[in-house]
Amino acid sequence: MNKVLITINNLEDIKKLKKLGINSFVFPLEGFCVGIPNTFSMSEINNVYENNYLLVNRILDNEGIDKLKEELKKIKNVKGIIFDDLGIIPIVKDLDIEKILYLSHFNSNIESISIYLNYVQSVVISTDIKESEIEYIVKSIPDKLTLFVLGYIKSMYSRRLLIDNYVKFHNIEKDNPIEIENTNHKFLVYENDYGTILYHMPLFNGLSLMKYPCKYYFINSAFLSVDDVISLLKNESKIETDRAFLDKGTIYKLKGDNNG
Numbered sequence: 001m002n003k004v005l006i007t008i009n010n011l012e013d014i015k016k017l018k019k020l021g022i023n024s025f026v027f028p029l030e031g032f033c034v035g036i037p038n039t040f041s042m043s044e045i046n047n048v049y050e051n052n053y054l055l056v057n058r059i060l061d062n063e064g065i066d067k068l069k070e071e072l073k074k075i076k077n078v079k080g081i082i083f084d085d086l087g088i089i090p091i092v093k094d095l096d097i098e099k100i101l102y103l104s105h106f107n108s109n110i111e112s113i114s115i116y117l118n119y120v121q122s123v124v125i126s127t128d129i130k131e132s133e134i135e136y137i138v139k140s141i142p143d144k145l146t147l148f149v150l151g152y153i154k155s156m157y158s159r160r161l162l163i164d165n166y167v168k169f170h171n172i173e174k175d176n177p178i179e180i181e182n183t184n185h186k187f188l189v190y191e192n193d194y195g196t197i198l199y200h201m202p203l204f205n206g207l208s209l210m211k212y213p214c215k216y217y218f219i220n221s222a223f224l225s226v227d228d229v230i231s232l233l234k235n236e237s238k239i240e241t242d243r244a245f246l247d248k249g250t251i252y253k254l255k256g257d258n259n260g
Contacts, residue, residue, distance in 0.1 A: 005053060005082070005146070006219040006229070009038045013226035014048070020230065024051050024216075026082060032056040032068060035154065035190055035197030036222045037177075046076040056083040057102070058194050059159070065091065082124075082218075089119050100124065100146055100216070104154050108133075110140050122146045122215045127153050127204065131246040138212045149206045150232060151220030152188060152199035153244055159195040177223070188223065199223075205232065205241035 001021035008014065008025050017025070027048070030039040034057060045052050054075075060068060069091050080098030081088075092099055099120040107113050108126040116123050124146040125134055138145055167174040177190035179201065186201035203224075210217050221229050231237035 001233075003214070003216050004219060005216045007036070007055060007151075007221050008040075009221055009224075009226070011044075011048060013221075016226050016230065020233065024053065024079070026053040026055050026218075028055045028057075029071065032058050032060075032064070032071070034058050034157065034192060034194045035199070037190065037192075038222075042071055042074045045078065046074070048077070050077050050079075052078050053098075053100075054078060054081040054083075056081060056085070056088065058085070059157070060085050060087060080121075093119070098122070102146075102148075102218075104157075110137055113137065113141060113145070117141070117144060124148055124218060127206070128245050130249055131209065131243075134209065134246075135212060138214060142213055143215055145214050146216040146218050147206070147209045147212065147214050148204075149209050149217045149219060150229070151204060151218075152201070152223060153204045154197055155187060155200045156198040157195060161191050161193075162196040163189060163191045190223075200244065202240040202242050204244050206243060206246060207233065207235075208243075209246075 002023060004022045005024050005026050006017060006022055008027055014025060027045045028036045028039040030041045033039050033055060045054065056068065058064065065087055068088065072092065072095060075097070078097055080100060081092060082100045082102050084102045084104060100122045101116050101120045102124040105126055105128050107116065107123050108129045113123050122144055125137055127148050134147070163174060163176055163178065177188055180187050180189055188199040188201050190197055219229065228237065228239060232239065
């Protein structure tokens with residue numbers, strides 16, 4: 001478990017995770033994350049543990065970039081940063097921390113990953129490709145990649161407050177998060193001041209990928225208790241999960257006129 005990076009929901013969870021041999025913890029940075037209920041200030045992160053990683057998953061405007069620059073001046077006990085906005089690369093390039101690029105639905109081929117590795121120490125491979133394709137990429141670029149192995153997969157990100165707008169229009173009570181269904185697909189929807197995330201349901205379980213020799217295995221524990229995570233890691237959980245696209249391709253032939 002020494003290669004596992006896991007997001008933290010509560011500081012009390014760290015003791016339980018350390019008993020499993022997990023020693024690298026990812027803290028969603030307050031003011032710079034969307035789709036995650038529990039975030040932490042830089043002072044909290046600096047005081048918690050010596051092997052901390054920051055998570056910044058917002059798409060930032062100029063004001064956000066300037067604010068992040070100021071926050072990064074405060075880092076002390078921070079080993080690395082996981083981020084998905086390419087605009088962050090220039091402001092972290094001279095920092096003596098590990099940079100991990102997580103673009104969610106991109107980085108699905110060796111060519112793009114190899115280019116990004118000129119700027120960061122590791123890249124998270126997309127969950128939109130089959131396990132056989134992931135295996136091929138990992139074996140072609142060993143020990144530099146990160147695999148997302150457990151957690152809800154982000155299907156859509158909007159900077160609009162979609163739940164807020166919906167409940168105001170219909171004059172109904174607000175629930176956050178909520179579960180919705182559309183064309184037989186279920187989503188977990190959560191918003192904060194910075195936007196709305198739709199997560200694919202059920203929970204993604206790609207723990208079988210941990211057999212491949214990667215730099216890190218990433219777990220996003222948002223909306224899960226630490227006991228849920230531990231039971232999933234021990235293969236003792238009854239939580240509904242799926243493998244997303246690991247066993248099936250994402251290329252489909254559209255129905256239409258064969259002569260068109």
